[in-house]
Amino acid sequence: MNPADSLTILLLMAGAFFFLAGTVGLLRFPDIFTRLHALTKADNLGLGLIIAGLVIQADNWAIVGKLLMIWLLVLLASAAACHLIARTARRKRILPWKR
Numbered sequence: 001m002n003p004a005d006s007l008t009i010l011l012l013m014a015g016a017f018f019f020l021a022g023t024v025g026l027l028r029f030p031d032i033f034t035r036l037h038a039l040t041k042a043d044n045l046g047l048g049l050i051i052a053g054l055v056i057q058a059d060n061w062a063i064v065g066k067l068l069m070i071w072l073l074v075l076l077a078s079a080a081a082c083h084l085i086a087r088t089a090r091r092k093r094i095l096p097w098k099r
Contacts, residue, residue, distance in 0.1 A: 004057070005057075007056055008054075009053075010053075011050070011052050011053030012050055012053040015046045015047065015048075015049035015050035015053065017046070018043070018045045019042065019047075022041070022042030023039075025037075025038025025039060026038060026039045030097040031094070031097035032086070032089045032094060033086060033089070034096075034097065036086055040078050048071060051067050051070070054067055055067055
């Protein structure tokens with residue numbers, strides 16, 4: 001196993017960890033706003049790490065460009081969806097959690 005394979009495995013495992021952390025945040029946090037924050041931040045970082053691991057294994061620049069485009073589109077879609085969900089929650093007068 002060469003160093004590139006080891007780095008790929010490390011990045012993929014780190015990405016999977018952040019996906020798991022986002023899922024735990026989604027299940028454990030008390031209100032919609034903190035759940036959205038945990039889910040979008042952790043999933044965006046997790047996807048970035050997984051894309052970075054896949055870029056190392058890419059054969060040509062076309063594949064690298066496609067992977068980066070996927071990451072960019074998911075970042076934009078995630079931000080837009082999070083904003084729409086939070087705005088709808090505010091319009092329905094769902095208040096943030098207080099201790």
